[in-house]
Amino acid sequence: MKNIGIPKGMRDFSPSVMARRNYIFNTIRKSFELHGFEQIETPAMENRETLTGKYGEEGDRLIFNVMQRGDKLIDEILWLKELDTDTDKLTKENFNPAVKSSIIENFSDGALRYDLTVPFARYVVQHQNEITFPFRRFQIQPVWRADRPQKGRYREFYQCDADIIGTDSLLNEVELIKIFDEVLSELGMQDFTIKLNNRKVLSGIAEVIGRPEKIVDITVAIDKLEKIGQAKVEEELSEKGLTEIEINKIKPLFQLKGDSKLVISILKEYLEGSKVGQEGLVEVEEILQTLQAIPLQKAKLEIDVTLARGLDYYTGAIFEVVSNEVKMGSICGGGRYADLTGIFGLKDMSGVGISFGADRIYDVMEELGLFPESLSQSTQLFFVNFGAKEQAYVLPLLQQAREAGISAELYPEAAKMKKQMKYANQKNIPYVVMVGESEMQSGELTFKKMQSGEQEKLSFAEILKQLKG
RNA sequence: GUGGUUGUAGCUCAGUUGGUUAGAGCGCCUGAUUGUGGUUCAGGAGGUCGUCGGUUCGAACCCGAUCUUCCACCCCA
Numbered sequence: 206m207k208n209i210g211i212p213k214g215m216r217d218f219s220p221s222v223m224a225r226r227n228y229i230f231n232t233i234r235k236s237f238e239l240h241g242f243e244q245i246e247t248p249a250m251e252n253r254e255t256l257t258g259k260y261g262e263e264g265d266r267l268i269f270n271v272m273q274r275g276d277k278l279i280d281e282i283l284w285l286k287e288l289d290t291d292t293d294k295l296t297k298e299n300f301n302p303a304v305k306s307s308i309i310e311n312f313s314d315g316a317l318r319y320d321l322t323v324p325f326a327r328y329v330v331q332h333q334n335e336i337t338f339p340f341r342r343f344q345i346q347p348v349w350r351a352d353r354p355q356k357g358r359y360r361e362f363y364q365c366d367a368d369i370i371g372t373d374s375l376l377n378e379v380e381l382i383k384i385f386d387e388v389l390s391e392l393g394m395q396d397f398t399i400k401l402n403n404r405k406v407l408s409g410i411a412e413v414i415g416r417p418e419k420i421v422d423i424t425v426a427i428d429k430l431e432k433i434g435q436a437k438v439e440e441e442l443s444e445k446g447l448t449e450i451e452i453n454k455i456k457p458l459f460q461l462k463g464d465s466k467l468v469i470s471i472l473k474e475y476l477e478g479s480k481v482g483q484e485g486l487v488e489v490e491e492i493l494q495t496l497q498a499i500p501l502q503k504a505k506l507e508i509d510v511t512l513a514r515g516l517d518y519y520t521g522a523i524f525e526v527v528s529n530e531v532k533m534g535s536i537c538g539g540g541r542y543a544d545l546t547g548i549f550g551l552k553d554m555s556g557v558g559i560s561f562g563a564d565r566i567y568d569v570m571e572e573l574g575l576f577p578e579s580l581s582q583s584t585q586l587f588f589v590n591f592g593a594k595e596q597a598y599v600l601p602l603l604q605q606a607r608e609a610g611i612s613a614e615l616y617p618e619a620a621k622m623k624k625q626m627k628y629a630n631q632k633n634i635p636y637v638v639m640v641g642e643s644e645m646q647s648g649e650l651t652f653k654k655m656q657s658g659e660q661e662k663l664s665f666a667e668i669l670k671q672l673k674g
Numbered sequence: 675g676u677g678g679u680u681g682u683a684g685c686u687c688a689g690u691u692g693g694u695u696a697g698a699g700c701g702c703c704u705g706a707u708u709g710u711g712g713u714u715c716a717g718g719a720g721g722u723c724g725u726c727g728g729u730u731c732g733a734a735c736c737c738g739a740u741c742u743u744c745c746a747c748c749c750c751a
Contacts, residue, residue, distance in 0.1 A: 210724095213742070263749050266675075320751090348751085353675085355745060362751065425749090514750075525751095535751060562751030591709080626711035641709065655711070 214352070214360025224580040226363075229392065229563050229570070230345055233365045236388045240380060242343040242367050247324040249347070253316045259323045259548075261517045267350045269360075270313035281311045317349040321366040322518075322545070322558060329370055329556075330549040338371030338554075345563075357533045357565045368558030370546075375488060378522045378541065379495045381559045382506070385526055385537055388561065390502035393575035396529040397536075398505045402512035403489050404519050404540070406472065409482015410510065413475065414454045416447065423447070424513035427458060431511075435459050461510055465493060468508045488521060505529075518542045524559060528569045536565045585672060586613040587629040587637045589622065598645050602638075602665050611672050630655060638668065 211217065218226060237244075250271055257265055272278060318324055321344045329336065345365045352358060367384060369377045385399050411420040422445040426438050438459075442452050457475060461468050469490060476482030489508060496506065504526075514525050514535070521541035528536055539559030546554040570576055586606055588599050599615055606613035616625045629637050639651040644662075652668050653660035663671075 210742075261749095263675095267749080350750080352750075353748095354743085358750075364751065533751095534749095538751060560751065565751055589709085622709050623707080623711075626709095628711085630711040637711085639709070643709095651709085653710075658710090658712080660710085 212360070214354035214358075216359065216361070220583070221581050225570075225576050226563065226567060228576065228580055229566055230363075230365065232391050233388050233561055233563070234343070234345065236384055236391070237343040237365075237367050240341070240367070240384060242341040245325075245328065245342050245344055246346060247318070247321075247328055247344070249318055249349075250315045251318060251324055251327070253310075253313055255327050255549075256316045256319055256323060259518060260319060264319065264517065267352050268319050269317040269349045269351050270309055271315035271317065272312055273314050277314075278312065284311065318346070319350060320348050321346060321364050321560065322368065322542070325366070325368055325370075325558075326542075326545040326556075327549055329554065330546050330551040333551060336371075339369055339377075340371055341367070341369050343367045357568055359564055362565075363563040365561040365563055366558055368556055370556030370558075371554060373521075373541075373543070373555040375491050375522075376495065377557050378488075378492050379499070381539060381557065382492070382496060382504075382524070383499055383501070385524070385559060386501040386504035389504065389526070389537075389566075392566065392570060394528060394530070394569070394573070395503055396505075397503065398507050398527055398529060400507050400509040400512045400525045400527065401489065401492065402509055402523040403485035404521055404523060405481045405485025406476070406489065406510060407485075407513070409476040409479035409485060410455075410458065412479040412482060414447075414451050416451060419445065419447065421513075423455065424511070427455065428511045428513040430459060458510060461508075465506070465508045468510075469493075472510070485521070492522065514538050514540070518545050520544065522557065531569045531572045533565055533569055535562070536569060537561050582633060582635075583612065584614050584632060584634045585611050585636060586668075587625075587632075587634045588613065588615040589625050589637060589639045590616040590619050591639075591641045592619045595619075595640050595642075595645065599638075599640050602640075605665070606669065606672075609669055609673060611669070636668075636672065638665075 234244075253268075253270060256268055260268075273281060325342065325344065329340065343366060345363065347361050347363050349361050352360060354360060367381065369381075382399055382401075389397055407420055407424050408417065411417045411423055414423065416423070423442065426441045426445065429441070430438050439452055442455065443449075447455075457471070461471060469486060472486055473483075476486060493506070493508075509525075512523055512525055514523055519540035520543040523541075524537070524539040525535045526537035527533070537560060539557070541555065541557040543555045544552070545556060546552075588603060590596055590599075596615070596619075603613055603615050616628065626637070635655055637653040637655060639653065641651075644650045647662075648664060649662040650665055650668065651660055652663045652671075
């Protein structure tokens with residue numbers, strides 16, 4: 206075999222895996238549709254400028270850029286030569302970082318989709334005249350990130366997004382939380398937590414500490430509390446330039462655990478001096494209160510001020526879902542963005558959305574053995590091919606079976622019986638029909654049940670009746 | 675991007691301090707069985723030991739580079 210392969214972090218999906226993946230996609234799609242969301246798709250590739258600068262510094266680094274094609278690329282290479290005449294002396298060490306970024310900028314004009322939210326914002330701006338707002342859209346497509354692969358992390362993976370744009374009603378947050386619960390419960394997960402936070406609360410915390418500009422550093426650091434412990438978090442905060450007095454002001458947050466009402470009452474006091482912080486708290490409270498009317502199935506809901514996901518464009522609620530049964534990063538995320546379309550030229554368009562990470566959900570379900578057994582079945586009825594005459598006799602029957610909604614196939618050549626039976630066996634086909642000379646004469650076909658091995662002579666009408674019943 | 679790890683038949687893996695012709699199980703193909711799969715028996719095919727380079731009389735084994743796998747960090751679904 207030749208040394209062939211596929212790019213790092215990307216995968217083939219064989220039929221048995223696809224059956225399971227589709228089970229997940231179908232469950233999610235069904236729930237989205239049930240809640241009135243309409244599907245759209247956007248291209249795999251966007252203009253590079255559409256994506257850059259939307260996901261923070263780290264995000265920009267992980268975007269797959271697409272090179273220019275043909276003469277345009279040649280032009281850029283010639284341009285580089287002018288910029289650095291002494292190309293022979295170039296080494297990795299003395300390479301000017303500014304040149305590196307302008308190479309990316311000039312050599313690539315496109316980029317692969319990094320998530321579904323930013324392309325959606327672009328879509329909304331571009332199609333604003335055709336859209337009736339508030340717009341509920343869902344989108345199930347792959348995204349690409351140039352990250353190093355590891356457990357639950359791929360370079361190509363599917364996101365399943367549902368967003369509502371054009372209203373700032375908190376009812377949407379409530380509905381989206383409900384969808385998290387509905388879908389994951391339906392998929393058989395028994396123990397998972399929906400974590401809820403609010404960007405305004407985080408802003409408030411940074412304000413109370415007196416370092417509003419350090420909001421990202423502060424939240425990223427306290428996000429690691431459970432993982433690395435309080436001492437290490439304090440160390441990191443100090444490294445990021447916070448004074449001891451400021452760190453001491455953060456300390457009360459380390460104790461924030463447990464009952465939502467308790468957490469909120471502590472935060473109310475803590476955020477007393479911050480108007481934004483109070484606003485955020487009111488939002489959190491309202492969401493919780495509205496949710497009381499709609500009980501959740503399997504999900505646990507938790508206020509988590511250390512939740513710091515997607516800070517770059519989220520302005521209100523922030524969501525994240527983790528499984529408590531399997532050690533895996535977050536399996537879902539989401540949040541509210543008050544002004545994502547603003548950067549594309551459409552103001553005052555608040556949106557909120559969620560995203561299911563289908564590949565991580567798959568890994569979790571696989572580890573927990575949650576996939577139903579029956580998913581892998583393909584063909585129901587198999588016709589053995591005995592030759593030209595028999596084939597002509599069977600063809601209308603094959604058609605009849607399919608019309609009756611029974612998936613059926615006829616072996617494409619008159620191969621040895623043993624080979625055909627083996628094929629049916631390996632494809633896990635439960636029923637086989639044999640039509641040879643004697644069957645054609647009598648009209649009584651040989652019908653074999655593969656699982657038990659028993660077989661009987663039946664008319665085709667009777668066979669269909671059995672399969673449908 | 676940082677650190678570690680892995681690579682031998684289609685798959686899962688053995689392989690002695692570096693020494694003849696690199697093995698096993700499963701799978702695959704053929705036959706026992708010209709109208710019967712899944713069981714059994716007999717036989718067979720299949721490997722540039724990830725790739726390139728180096729050390730050596732001699733390399734699957736030692737060294738270097740590179741690609742790939744998996745894992746952790748960063749970050750994230």
